[in-house]
Amino acid sequence: MSSSEILKAAKRERVGSRFARRLRKAGRIPASIQAEGETPHLDISVGEREFLASRRHHVHLYDIDVEGAMETAIVRELQWDAFGDRLNHIEFKRVQRGVATEASVVLDVVGAASGGDLNVLVNEVQISCIPSLIPNSIEVKVGELTAGDSLLANELELPEGLSLAMDGETVLITISAHKEEVAEPAEGEDALESDGAAPEAPDASDSAAEGDSSGGGEG
Amino acid sequence: MAMMPKRSKYRKAHRGRVKGYATRGNRVEFGEYGLQALDPAWITGRHIEAGRVAANRATDGTAKIWIRIFPHKPISSKPAEVRMGKGKGDVEFWAAEVKPGTILFELGGVDEDTAKKAFKRVAHKMPIKVKMVHRVPTS
Numbered sequence: 001m002s003s004s005e006i007l008k009a010a011k012r013e014r015v016g017s018r019f020a021r022r023l024r025k026a027g028r029i030p031a032s033i034q035a036e037g038e039t040p041h042l043d044i045s046v047g048e049r050e051f052l053a054s055r056r057h058h059v060h061l062y063d064i065d066v067e068g069a070m071e072t073a074i075v076r077e078l079q080w081d082a083f084g085d086r087l088n089h090i091e092f093k094r095v096q097r098g099v100a101t102e103a104s105v106v107l108d109v110v111g112a113a114s115g116g117d118l119n120v121l122v123n124e125v126q127i128s129c130i131p132s133l134i135p136n137s138i139e140v141k142v143g144e145l146t147a148g149d150s151l152l153a154n155e156l157e158l159p160e161g162l163s164l165a166m167d168g169e170t171v172l173i174t175i176s177a178h179k180e181e182v183a184e185p186a187e188g189e190d191a192l193e194s195d196g197a198a199p200e201a202p203d204a205s206d207s208a209a210e211g212d213s214s215g216g217g218e219g
Numbered sequence: 220m221a222m223m224p225k226r227s228k229y230r231k232a233h234r235g236r237v238k239g240y241a242t243r244g245n246r247v248e249f250g251e252y253g254l255q256a257l258d259p260a261w262i263t264g265r266h267i268e269a270g271r272v273a274a275n276r277a278t279d280g281t282a283k284i285w286i287r288i289f290p291h292k293p294i295s296s297k298p299a300e301v302r303m304g305k306g307k308g309d310v311e312f313w314a315a316e317v318k319p320g321t322i323l324f325e326l327g328g329v330d331e332d333t334a335k336k337a338f339k340r341v342a343h344k345m346p347i348k349v350k351m352v353h354r355v356p357t358s
């Protein structure tokens with residue numbers, strides 16, 4: 001479970017790509033807090049190091065200090081650069097402590113499926129809970145699943161205080177039987193390769209001969 | 220058999236330039252690990268097929284492999300020792316235009332060590348520098 005952390009933010013007076021780029025160069029990440037009802041949208045910037053450190057500590061709930069005014073928020077969306085190395089932008093969503101909100105949580109698949117291939121169809125599930133209870137991930141044990149089995153969203157074992165905020169019939173994980181054909185083409189390929197090896201042998205000697213002749217020419 | 224489109228609207232295309240970074244197809248979406256391009260390039264159907272076979276053999280066929288690029292671009296060239304003019308050459312191969320950041324392959328259903336081993340083999344088949352990446356959190 002995550003605790004909250006205070007994040008110091010500064011208002012962005014000037015927006016746009018040029019100013020965002022300058023902020024990133026100065027070690028800050030452009031961010032925004034979504035409007036909610038009559039509360040207006042806010043353009044802010046947060047320190048890159050502080051934010052990434054909080055993420056490493058699995059913090060999901062933030063008390064954002066925007067030049068004295070406190071805002072409670074969770075992360076709604078992270079935008080990364082082309083290589084997924086640096087954060088380009090953070091979008092926060094205003095929440096209230098003690099009031100349930102929706103969030104997407106990553107599934108943590110544990111174990112290996114017996115007798116089949118594991119297909120993870122959905123990596124994140126939408127849950128509803130109070131902000132302080134948002135987990136870092138939801139564990140899914142697949143060790144007992146066998147070929148042909150599937151796991152639906154409503155079959156997830158959610159921690160206490162969490163409820164599902166998506167279609168319960170959504171298939172999250174399936175186990176498909178090992179394909180028998182996988183082994184056969186490999187044998188076929190081997191056979192082809194072994195067949196092809198004999199006629200290729202003279203070519204190899206030819207090329208070696210060419211190499212010798214060219215080598216002689218250089219000398 | 221190298222990958223190529225089943226049919227195309229126009230037989231030949233301009234060469235063009237690969238500029239900028241990938242803004243789409245630059246996240247691991249399906250598997251757990253991905254192979255990301257670090258340079259711009261034309262990745263031919265043969266490169267893709269060689270990469271697929273290398274990944275399949277390195278994982279003994281146990282991994283689920285996603286190929287995230289497709290060679291849509293026909294590349295033409297003139298035969299050797301032919302004078303200039305007389306029209307554009309014939310299509311020699313098909314290539315995918317890849318910008319830095321593009322995810323080329325994804326692997327799923329295997330542990331990290333196996334994926335690393337497989338991507339190392341695939342990397343040798345690619346004409347550009349690549350790196351292995353994980354899924355990044357989006358929220």
